Amino acid sequence: MNQFKQYALSADVIAGLDAMHITTPTPIQERVIPAVLRGESVIGQSQTGSGKTHAFLVPILSQIAPEKDQVQAVITAPSRELATQLYTVATTLASALPEVRIQRYVGGTDKAKQIEKLKHQQPHIVIGTPGRILDLIRAGALAAHTATTFVVDEADMTLDMGFLSAVDSIAATFPKDLQMLVFSATIPQKLQPFLKKYMANPTEIEIRPQTVIADTVDNWLIAAKGRDKNQMIYQLLTIGQPFLVLIFANTKTSVDHIHQYLTDQGLDVAKIHGGIPPRERKRVMKDVAALKYQYVVATDLAARGIDIKGVSHVINAEIPSDNEFFIHRVGRTGRNGMSGIAITLYAPGQEDQIAELEHMGIHFTPKAIKNGEIVDSYDRNRRTTRKAKEDPRSLAIRGLAKKEQKKHMPGYKKKIQKAIATERRQNSRIKKREELRAARKAKKS
Template sequence: MNKNLFRQYALNDWMNDVIEELKFSKPTPIQTKVIPEVLKGKDIIGQSETGSGKTHAFLIPLLNQLDPEKSETQIVLTAPTRELAIQIYDEVKKIMQLSKNEDVWRAKLIIGGTDKKRMIEKMKEPPHIVVGTPGRILDLLQENVLNIYSARSFVMDETDLMLELGLIEDIDRILTNAESNIQVMVFSATIPEKLQPFLKKYLHSPVYIKLDDRLAPEKLEHRLVALKHREAADVIFDISKLIHPYLAIIFTNGKENANKLVEQLQTKGLNVGLIHGGLNQRERKRVLKEIQQLKYQYIVATDLAARGIDIKGVSHVINAQLPKEESFYIHRVGRTARAGMEGTAISLYNEDDIHLVQKLEKKGLTFTFYDVFKGEWREAKAWNVRQKRQKQEDDAESKAWQQVKKPKKVKPGYKKKMKFQQEKAKRKIQRNNYKK
């Protein structure tokens, strides 16, 4: 029988039993570093990729320290999207059920898109654990329905997405309702510079835990396909005949593009689902349930789904449009090649996207260039082949002139003679370049 390596943290017996029920035997790298620091009450900045086990890195030690005797809010867990908040809440509920504390602990999910009146009615007794999105938590604080002054721990998950969605101001206002010495934990795949003022304001001597500098999973292939004035839907349909995905997420920039692409792909006969922030809560729940039931082979999504939803079994990611930011690309392609599995990211691109490709290449990503021609993959020239060829020609031109001897005495036709010598030298240089 495998030894439970979580026992090194001297957790409560019931928590060790829960961990065994969850079939965890060895902490992930992020859990190894985070759990002991949380138990010490330290503020934490945790930087790790999606799928690294960070949710349980903070849930296990925080719930281990919960005191059900105190009828007050002790833990606040925040996430930028409803879906991510629901996922964290589901994990909290699972631990509660396995620990047999379901009737003793009170946990509340506080998100938009739900009946606010009913939520307020259920808040007559303060929840021990609050899980929610910043906007709705702030609402209940301002209406004096919720009090977090007693909370000892506050977690922000996917903090870089919170920053991008403009939710840091809400978090700022929430924390003014908490004790100044509250334990604050920030988890994020990237730590943008714009986040620094917030971190300095609320985190006291934080422990900085950075894990895995890899931009994307090692077993992930990055393919680029030039659009060449074609419709994205036509190219994706051609690609669909070649890849046979278990499940593919097709990313678009914005809801309007997503709606249009779904319509076009469905017209072509593809089995496509749709998920984006414009759907109401009931529609999103329905689609997520249908995704879990493997009703769709393709899902068209906006960037919200890159981090807000945990979709298992993604074999391919297709970028119908490349994003503008490197971090968005990383989060998108991070949906596949998880847990040591292989995956493929296929991105349609045009000239406007070359700057992003350059930046990603400088950071170490390797792209292969393909096109779909007559029902098969064909290797294509890289976006910068023409640039490289032009540079070689310019270099050859310059070096050739350096080899031309200028006559001491200028005679008629000397310019023509020099040009002839330069062309001859240039051809020799180009031949040598070609042989390399």
């Protein structure tokens, strides 16, 4: 039995869920769906892969009135890939609702054609990137002001990528009684002014993860120790039989270098980053989704735009500058109860970055590559955990002691004691002189 039937959802939406083999709501869906159906504005916070997309699409689709020839819901996503992903889920869910019109508007598509089409007919649901949606509104083509529901998906990423001002401008076109739904893995402090501006008394729903990383993921840490990281990545890809591997790097240049190296080794590798033309990026994403590639190298922009079943491994070629990106990267594997492996490579000098991640509650298992195998390694902190003996002697005295011990001269202990006494007298004189100087200064002032 489909457990979504407990909510006041339309039979057609239930049929769409059945077609997607979704029968049991996740914790975020259990709390968000009833709130949205009651007309409440919601701030929903939960980790990547928790089911936020269905949490808002299911009740929105269930409440669309097809007989009203106007925009009823607007949904923004910070990247073309994410908008396309939302559009795909929405159209699949609405498979039994052919009269509901859903349109996607993103950069890199034919704006003139979209404007011409909008002159004849408005969609019921608008899904797209903030920039393109705002362009269509300002052109007088998209009559979004009739919408009663506005969704800001991946709000933290929207902020990070500088699209919040565009979202603000879109929100300003809606009526005051607007139902606003904001979803994100994290709610940064810089997002608060925007939330307070448009949401008077929102229902705040936060699903705290039991662990920062899913229990189904083995989180390995491998020290590069001056070795060629590209070569290490190649070894990791060719050890065992990974089903699908996502390799993440911080910059487009790093992605290009890794991609070129792996391609030169004879591997068929896809790459995804913002520097690739939109049409080519869309084609690559389709091929990746169709499992035509076993290996994908990507930047963090694509980290949230890839939602592929069966990712067996994630490799962090570089530690991300933003710790939240680490969670989003690793969240690509070990989903829906399946097991996964996340491997992070780190270089000497990056121990503090690893320590920051551990402070967030992320636990690493140390590993190493030896003789073509991945083996257990030692804790990098093993030296610091040893209890050092305290030595009250100064560095000068300790140095003298070692020198005299090497000479094996008789009476060296007396020499050391004499040196300690001399040092104490000198220190005492210095201290008295400093006290006298301080007293003179105080008297003058």
